[in-house]
Structure formats: C-alpha cells, structure tokens
Amino acid sequence: MKSTLADRQRGQLCTRLLSGTTIAFLGTGRSLSKIEFLASSGIGHFILVDGGTVERENIGQSGFACDDIGRLKGDVAADRVRRINPEVQVETFACRDHELEDLNAVLRNADLIIDGTDSLSAAMRLSRAAFQLGIDALHIRTEGDNRQYVIAGTLRNAPGLGCVRCFLKSACDRHEAGHQSPPFFNSHRIVPETLNVKGAWVALGLLHYRAGSTLSIASIGEHFAQLPCWIGLNGIHGASGDIFPIRAYREPLPSGWRCPVCGTSACAKPPVQRPEDPNQERDRQ
Template identity: 25%
Template sequence: MDFTETEIERYARHILLPEVGGTGQRRLLEARVLVVGAGGLGAPLLMYLAAAGVGTLGVVDHDTVDLSNLQRQVIHDTGGLGRPKVDSAAERIRALNPDVRVSAFAERLTPANALDLVSSFDVVADGTDNFATRFLLNDACFLAGRTLVSAALLRFDGQLSTFKAHLGAPHPCYRCLYPEPPPRGLIPSCSEAGVLGALAGTIGCLQATEVLKEILGIGTGLSGRLLMVDALDVAFRTVRLPRDPDCPLCGTRPRYRDLSHHETGARP
C-alpha cells in the first residue's frame, strides 16, 4: 500500500486515526461517489468528500448558478453566476484536491438515465430538493444495489438517513418512510418557504460523514434510523425507521421493480 509523499502529508490526519489508517485511506482513494444536486447540500458534501480524498466524484445537476444560490451553496461564487453548476463545482473540487477525478453530468436525472448513472458508482448521495427526484433516486439505488445517503432541508429543519434495502432485512428504503410522493404543492420547496443557509452546511457535513463511514465500513450508520435536526432549538433527535413489509418497493409484494412509473424530467 504505497502513498506518495504528497498523499501522506495531505491525508496525515486520516491515516493517524486507527479506524481509518492507510487501509481506509486507500479505500477512499479508490471509491466512487455520485452526488445528485450541486446545491445547498451538495456544496459542503462535495467539498468534504474531495478533501477526504474520495477518488472519483460524480456530480449531477442541470441548473446554472444564480445569485440566490450563494446564501448557502458555498461551492459556487459570484464569479460563477450563469455557469453550469456542475462546471462551477468541478472547478472548486479540482482547486481543493487536484487528485480527485470529477465526472460532471449537466443533465436532469430521469428514468432513462438514473440506473446507468447510479450503477457506475459505489455510493450515492441525494442532495436534491424535490420529492420526484428523491423517489426516483431511491428506486434506482435499490434496483442497482447501491447504498443511498439521503438528506433534506426546509426552513430551520433537516433530516438525514442511509438507505440500503438491497441488502435485505432489516434495512429500509426511502419508501418505508414515505410510500408515495406527497401531492404536488402540499409541501413547499426551499425556494417557496426559505431555508437557513448555515443549516445546509450542517446537514451537508453530516451527510459527508455518513458517506465516508459507509466507504470505510466503520461506526454505526444511519440505516434503520432517521436523524432530525431542529436548528432553532439546537435539537438533534434520532428515531427508529423500520423496514415496512408492505413497502411498494422493498416489501414482500412489491409494485415497483422498474422505473417506468416515474415522471420524466425529475430535477435535482
């Protein structure tokens, strides 16, 4: 297990950790992580995964950088206004750690491309802001046999969990929590209800931590548990999230075993 002198210096604080060491750092360097959404969650998530030395990062986002993004999407800056988010993010990642390979996908996640994208990576992180894409990504990860680390934000609240129902019981999937998407318009988006910018950093960093733990195989992951964060009261609460035997995806009588039921054009 040979590291260059630059790698030893860059990752010294990881290598010193008995739970990581040289073996774990090599796992990170060889890992491939897909991040869907280069926004409020994706920004800190991508930066910390790059800093940790995750060897290949895929970034999916069809949007461009807007001034209203900069209150929380810290991977972008004022000079990048109007640029594709994947290009802005890739430039920042390479500046932070030039050894990281970046695969940029400036496109929407759709039923037509989701399985191919997900299958090309080891772990998938959901940094999206709408239910259509969350459900599509959950179903694609289950069908492709990939672990999904999913987070969400709204106003002063955040939540985080890990889904790997493809491994079987007792692991749940996202549909064990929400069997179907809520009616359109029932739950507002961040653009409609707002979000505290710093909270995106908090949840995004926790999400990066869970991705790194999944790659390293250390600690207790969040599969089967849902972490809920209330920033106003500085309250962190974890609740049990059991596998639902009647889940329409991973239950005993599944209704969804392909992606044909999803609407096309889901967006990050």
C-alpha cells in the same frame, strides 16, 4: 492525494479506501460544501448530476461565490473538487436525474449515491435505482421551513425497512396525492452547512463500515445501517429544551402495507442493536 494529507488522516480515515471510491451526487447546489468535505477526505471519483445554474440568490444560501453566477452548478462543484485534489476523476452531467437517458447506467459503478435533490419524486426514482443496483444511497434534505432535516438511507441488504419510501411514508403519500411544497423556503447558509457536516460523517462512516474497516468512524456507518433514518432540528426542541437535537426515526406503518419501491412489508421488525466493538478503533491501514 498528497502523502502529507494521508499521514494526517492516519487512524481517522483510510485514504487508500477512499481514493478508490466513487460517489454519485444527484443535486450539487446546497451539497457543495459536502462535496468539498468528501474531496478533502480523499474520495477519488465523483459523478455530479445537476442541470441548474448558479443564481444570485444562491450566494447567501450555499457555498457559491459571486463569480460562479451563471455557471452550471455541476461545473462549479467539479472545479472545487479539482482544486482540492488535481488527481481526482470527475464526471459531470448537465441535467436532472429524470433527463438522463439511462440513470442506472450512470450510477451502476458508484459505491455510494447521495441524493441532494429537493424533490420527493427524484428521491423515489433514485431509491428505486439504488435498490435495483444494490448500491447504498443517502437521501439528505431539509424539510418544512428548513428547521427540520432528514438523513435517510436506501441500503443494500437492509435488516429492516428498505428505502426512503418506507421511512418517509406520510410525506411521500402526500406528495403522490398531489401536495406541492413551495419552490423554496427562506433560509441562510448555516442551515445546509449544518446538514452537510452530518451528511459527510454518515457517508464516510458507511463507506468504512461496508469495507469492513475497524477505524472508529466505521461505528457511525454500522449504527446508521441499523437505524437508517435520522431526523434533526435546527434550533431548540421545545419539549426537551435540547439544542439541535437529532434522533432515529421509524414511522409506524399500517398493517398490510407494502412498499411500492422496495417491497418491504409493514410487519418488518426493527433491527436489533448490537453492542459496540471494543476493538473498533484499531487501524487496518
């Protein structure tokens, strides 16, 4: 990353930390701008897994352009990353996660896994892999008619519930019982872009927090680690009148239930929120 960019980020992001960080993306379509945001921030190594090709209908719904049509989504994302930072390392896998010969082998050197797939089956597979490997994973997706979105975590050493299967129990129960969501919901590009910005904030915050940074962005990661499931709304919440509200979410679990992915018991207590550190904004660079 050029020194001028590092200078402009000083006190905001630790360029040295991010240049040595590996992020694995499973699904690159609607995550395209999130990948670009993180490349601009200085992430030094990307693993991109996506077997899809860019279709004409993707143009109005994501960051792809007409001359991307027919190309592999992962290759387009790799090219965008290299245009931002020619020194970045990029590995691409032109397949879906379940088609990888050894998913854990691909992910084991990552510092963070970002699940941008549309499938709850994939989310649970990636959650299980992250849990086994001891790597943080973010599950970032829209739900329902795209008005609602979710940022959930499968976090190592979680103080409460441990994975996306715990946090989205009702949705996962319906999925495992055979419920099939429509293959797509009509939408426009602003929907995923709204989520991509928030997802990039959480990813950068979590990376800084895990590294022990005292930059202010680490407080986002600390807060997310304590309450790792956030539900947002694209629109107006009728009950409160709030525009684009986002709130922490913890689904009540039945007594005796135990998560089939991470093994967390339903009796796990919510984490205790700690007061903010007044020295949080000091720069350790």
